[in-house]
Amino acid sequence: MIAIETLPREIVPLKPHHLNRRGKLNRNKLRPVIRPTSTQQNPDGLACSQLTPVKPPSPTRSILSCVAETESRSDAAVSATGKCHHRKLKSGNADKKLKPPVPGKLPRLKKKDEGRVSRKSGKSSTSTSSSSTTISTSESQRRPSLKNELIVEDGDTAKSQKKKTKSVYILEAIKPNNVLSEKEKFMRLRGHYNPQFEYDNPASEKVIKSYSQVYNKLIPQALRIMDSALDRYGSYEAFEEAIAGDRLTETEFNWLFKDFVTAEGLDNQVHLNLTPDLLSRAVMTRLRSRPTMNVNSKVLRKGWARGLLQHEIGTHYMRSANNRYQPWHNNRGRKRHCLLPMNPTEEGLASLHSVLGRDDPCLWRSAMLYYTVYQASLLPFRELFEHLSRFIQSPEVRWDYCMRAKRGQVDTSKPGCFNKDQVYLNGALQVLRFRFEIDFHALVKLGRVAFQDVERLRHEAVLAEGVVSVPSFMADKDKYLEKLSEIRLKNKLTDKELCEVFPTMESCI
Numbered sequence: 397m398i399a400i401e402t403l404p405r406e407i408v409p410l411k412p413h414h415l416n417r418r419g420k421l422n423r424n425k426l427r428p429v430i431r432p433t434s435t436q437q438n439p440d441g442l443a444c445s446q447l448t449p450v451k452p453p454s455p456t457r458s459i460l461s462c463v464a465e466t467e468s469r470s471d472a473a474v475s476a477t478g479k480c481h482h483r484k485l486k487s488g489n490a491d492k493k494l495k496p497p498v499p500g501k502l503p504r505l506k507k508k509d510e511g512r513v514s515r516k517s518g519k520s521s522t523s524t525s526s527s528s529t530t531i532s533t534s535e536s537q538r539r540p541s542l543k544n545e546l547i548v549e550d551g552d553t554a555k556s557q558k559k560k561t562k563s564v565y566i567l568e569a570i571k572p573n574n575v576l577s578e579k580e581k582f583m584r585l586r587g588h589y590n591p592q593f594e595y596d597n598p599a600s601e602k603v604i605k606s607y608s609q610v611y612n613k614l615i616p617q618a619l620r621i622m623d624s625a626l627d628r629y630g631s632y633e634a635f636e637e638a639i640a641g642d643r644l645t646e647t648e649f650n651w652l653f654k655d656f657v658t659a660e661g662l663d664n665q666v667h668l669n670l671t672p673d674l675l676s677r678a679v680m681t682r683l684r685s686r687p688t689m690n691v692n693s694k695v696l697r698k699g700w701a702r703g704l705l706q707h708e709i710g711t712h713y714m715r716s717a718n719n720r721y722q723p724w725h726n727n728r729g730r731k732r733h734c735l736l737p738m739n740p741t742e743e744g745l746a747s748l749h750s751v752l753g754r755d756d757p758c759l760w761r762s763a764m765l766y767y768t769v770y771q772a773s774l775l776p777f778r779e780l781f782e783h784l785s786r787f788i789q790s791p792e793v794r795w796d797y798c799m800r801a802k803r804g805q806v807d808t809s810k811p812g813c814f815n816k817d818q819v820y821l822n823g824a825l826q827v828l829r830f831r832f833e834i835d836f837h838a839l840v841k842l843g844r845v846a847f848q849d850v851e852r853l854r855h856e857a858v859l860a861e862g863v864v865s866v867p868s869f870m871a872d873k874d875k876y877l878e879k880l881s882e883i884r885l886k887n888k889l890t891d892k893e894l895c896e897v898f899p900t901m902e903s904c905i
Contacts, residue, residue: 566607569599570804570814571675579795587791590777590809591802604804607815610773613897614821617889618763622787624888625758632760632788639756641699646670649696653689656705660867665717666709670696675800678704680712687713703750710867711746718864719843722857733853736846740904741839744823748883752869757883762824764788764797765817772801773815777808826904829894831880833901836873840866848901 572578572593582589629635644652653668667688674692677700681688689708724730751757764787772780777798784794804814827834827847834847835854841864842850842857858864870876884891898904 566599566603567679569595569597569603571595572803575675575799579799582795583791587778587781590807593803593806593808595806598806599804604812604814607804608773608813610770610813610815611818611822612770614766614825615770617825617893617897618767618821620889621759621763621887622767625760626787628756632793633790635758635760639699639754639758640697642697644696644698644701646693646696649691649701652701653705656702656709660709660714661865662709662713666713675796675803678708680708680716687716689713699754702753706749706752706867706869707746710869711749712742714865714867715742715840715844718841721863722843724845724853725843733849733856735853736848738844738846739819740823740826741846742823742844743819744825744827745839747820747824748827748880749869751883752879757879757886759821759824759883759887762820765800766821768797768801769813769815769817772798772811772813774811776810777802825889825894826898828880828884828889829891829898829904830901831877836870836876837866840864840870848904 573596574594578591578593582591625635626632629638649670650668657663657666665687667683667686669683669688669690670693671690672693674690676692677695678689678691681690683690689705691704719725722729724733724735747759747762750761751759768780768784771783775783780801781794781798784797788794788797800817801813802808805812830847835850838850838854838857838859839845839847841859842853843864845853884894
């Protein structure tokens with residue numbers, strides 16, 4: 397029978413290949429080193445080792461202490477023999493004793509010697525050198541650099557501690573925080589004042605400039621739409637009373653909202669938030685990860701209610717819901733499919749749906765917004781307010797239009813505007829121009845895409861019934877097209893002039 401003694405193990409010298417790509421210790425690479433001190437014959441005649449006991453390393457020892465101890469041994473070997481199995485000495489330094497690093501202290505490199513290290517591959521892009529040792533570039537590419545890896549880890553820690561700044565949605569960034577006080581001052585001075593707006597998270601000058609470009613090619617159509625309404629009703633206030641109807645309480649509007657979402661099969665999918673703080677009449681957002689229709693409680697009118705619901709839920713929400721099933725549901729998919737900007741189609745369709753079904757489907761608001769933005773690019777706030785008195789007598793209503801056009805500006809005594817409001821009339825007239833060429837069911841089912849992309853994307857889209865849907869007011873295609881043609885006639889627009897303004901689909905881009 398063979399008697400074998402328990403063999404104590406010695407600390408294995410740590411080498412670069414013992415580390416993984418992130419510089420962590422790979423214990424599977426470590427193997428015990430057995431060094432016999434003497435041999436003796438056992439009773440069976442077999443050699444057996446007697447070893448000097450060595451205290452095993454603690455499992456909780458840090459990697460830095462292992463590094464220091466390993467380098468200490470290597471330096472001692474160099475000083476004794478002038479050779480090292482994993483380092484090359486500089487010429488003339490064979491007799492120079494290397495100074496061992498302080499145990500537990502991270503070795504530091506000179507700035508000129510620090511090479512960039514890839515976090516994934518752990519490879520150094522430049523050679524690392526010190527006063528006594530040199531590691532060649534080819535050698536550092538064959539195995540990870542221990543010191544550089546540790547420095548990268550420290551950099552990652554510092555990077556993770558940096559304060560992250562959140563991007564702000566543009567419509568939130570351009571919303572002044574002192575609207576009420578500036579409005580009160582403006583009204584108290586009877587319009588002889590240019591408001592000075594302040595912002596919690598102001599947009600940069602570059603962003604504001606990108607939204608300042610205006611267009612004037614639809615000014616004749618905008619003026620004709622407003623003048624025809626004034627001819628029929630005499631004033632904007634009379635037009636509003638005839639179209640808007642009686643005021644609604646919040647409870648009454650809540651019931652209309654529930655009836656609409658139930659009819660569209662959207663129960664418990666969209667939520668309602670009534671607030672007096674909106675600059676616009678309504679807007680769709682995600683509140684606590686829930687699709688929410690935010691409505692200005694100060695403009696709840698019976699004649700406008702149906703149009704608001706068709707605009708926000710029947711258009712924006714349903715197209716957004718259908719978009720989730722399409723290959724272009726994210727930015728990467730949109731870039732891969734080379735999609736055109738969808739905002740003119742989105743807002744133009746929504747603007748038409750706001751007046752769809754009214755006795756007088758006048759596009760007054762879209763035309764007024766287009767015209768106001770153009771004038772805001774030329775006039776200060778005070779002069780713009782006076783200029784709009786030709787169309788609107790109410791100071792409150794004029795303030796709202798001027799405020800929308802001047803949002804994002806700090807000093808409104810200078811010409812400047814926010815051009816987003818021009819998209820409503822521009823998009824609406826584009827849709828009217830090509831209404832007989834657009835497949836409106838496919839346009840809604842494909843999600844948030846421009847009408848120019850419908851035919852190109854149709855074969856890649858998910859169009860199955862029960863997965864994607866269209867609103868009930870668009871179900872009958874023939875009746876829907878009749879209502880669009882009625883909108884064109886009521887607003888004194890002709891197909892001939894629309895063809896001149898938008899000769900081809902490509903001209904709408």
